[in-house]
Amino acid sequence: MHSNFVMSPLPEVETKSTQIKEKEKIDINYARVEQQFIELLATNNLDKKLDAEPALKSEFESSLSVAIRAAYQNGAGDDVAHCFLQRILYRINRLNLFWYDDLRHYINERSPYLHKVRDQIETACQEWELAQIDVAALQQLDVKQALIERCADDLDPPLSQDSRYIREEMSEAGYRHLLAIGSFDGLVEGSRLSRILGGAANQVQCTLVRVLLEEYGNGRFSRKHSTFFAQMLAEFGMNTEPEGYFDLVPWEVLACANHNFLLTECKRHFLRYSGGLTYFEVAGPAAYRNYLAAAQRLGLSDAAMGYWELHIREDERHGRWMLDDVALPLTQMYPDDAWQLVLGYDQEKLTGDRAAKAVVRSIRVAEQAILSES
Structure with a gap:
């Protein structure tokens, strides 16, 4: 590799x-x-x-x-x-x-x-x-209600200008560029989650293990999510090695990965990571529907879009698990620190939105470069 x-x-x-x-x-x-x-x-x-x-x-x-x-x-x-x-x-x-x-x-x-x-x-x-988040305000929230409301808002958000661009305008070359950047995470999916699973057994831990197991195809390589991503790349004759397109990855995307490394390597940040993962699983299907719509508009094969279909199905379920069986129970287990769940949720959304904008900018630049050469 x-x-x-x-x-x-x-x-x-x-x-x-x-x-x-x-x-x-x-x-x-x-x-x-x-x-x-x-x-x-x-x-x-x-x-x-x-x-x-x-x-x-x-x-x-x-x-x-x-x-x-x-x-x-x-x-x-x-x-x-x-x-x-x-x-x-x-x-x-x-x-x-x-x-x-x-x-x-x-x-x-x-x-x-x-x-x-x-x-x-x-x-x-x-x-x-x-410094970009009002941490003091988060500490005053009704955490349970804040999480429920945030998840409801992010489950099916209105289409942004960038989302419409992906759905309605992005070319096949732009789609390949999207896959190249997405492979940075898609080919090693779930790996950081594994770093927080060890320790005492309880219902929260078991739910997180279930999420990881589904990401890993329940131990079957052919069903692992990264295998589906590799199939999308292979459909276009692209590099299927992890980090094969490292130089295309915007710093905003790298920052998301590094932020999650920090949260998973430091158990003191367990609540922040759990809140962040809740956002990631809840909000994921909306983004994947944009990518799937683009692939369908472009008339691509099932293999060239299979990862998105899989994720839409499974992450809708994972989002419910994360809210009902991880985030909300943790608010009861850690009443004095539960605000950190909302901090993690909001940080994941902030950094994720920033990364998504950077990816679209990169796609537009790549498409413009192709037009200039033609």
Whole structure:
């Protein structure tokens, strides 16, 4: 499978100087710096090596600091810096999963230095993300009622302008671009959920296991959801390897993945993750119906749209499970902390909407490029 060390580096672009303070207008080649980090990931005895030769990390660390300021501390933020940071963070986070690749790729999975880099990015990113939500207001809510109302609103929302574009205008080339970006998550679906299933047994845990089992085709590879996604890719002769289209993935989509890595790796965030997963399962079918409508309009084969049909059926059921058998019971189990369920729900919606807009922008750019070449 596509490994941590063979992903293509970030395409070389200039730093947006207008997003960086005057004293920080430094010409940073993020592609080169990312490649340096990839080499660090593959270094034997990384921490000992860096202790002996600290100069090996100097350019990366200075670039990391500038990128954090550019992305999170200077107004609107620099998209190039966001992308660099989310790619670095993802390269660290993905080591929490097994990719059936060369075992040597995991030599630094418990490196204190990598954990330090991860925490540095996550801390800045989470402060920035949380600043966009009125957390104090969430703490005053009737959590049970708030969750019920949010789920009712998001189950079948009105069509947005982007949704209409997908349904009514997106070309077959745009559909293939959608699949390429979607494969980033679709080919490893459910993997992060597995990180929170261990522990004491109760009805909430069993419901989460049921969700995971259905995502994994109840242990049958032919029925696993990622298998259906791979079939859609194969129908167009596209790359079916996980992360095969990593370079197309907008930073907003990477941010969703990294956010969920954080929530699933830290049990203190269990309620936030459960709230976020509730939104994801409730709102998913509405998005999948848009993609299915586009495929049907384009006259594509059943194999080229089968994943969406499967998800519409199963996620409607998963959404009910998540609300009735996970989120609402957790409000009773954790009455003082239950507001975190709503925080997780709202964050998943905020980051998901941002990612969806970025995907549509990317599709439009790809379609325009094709038109320009014709």
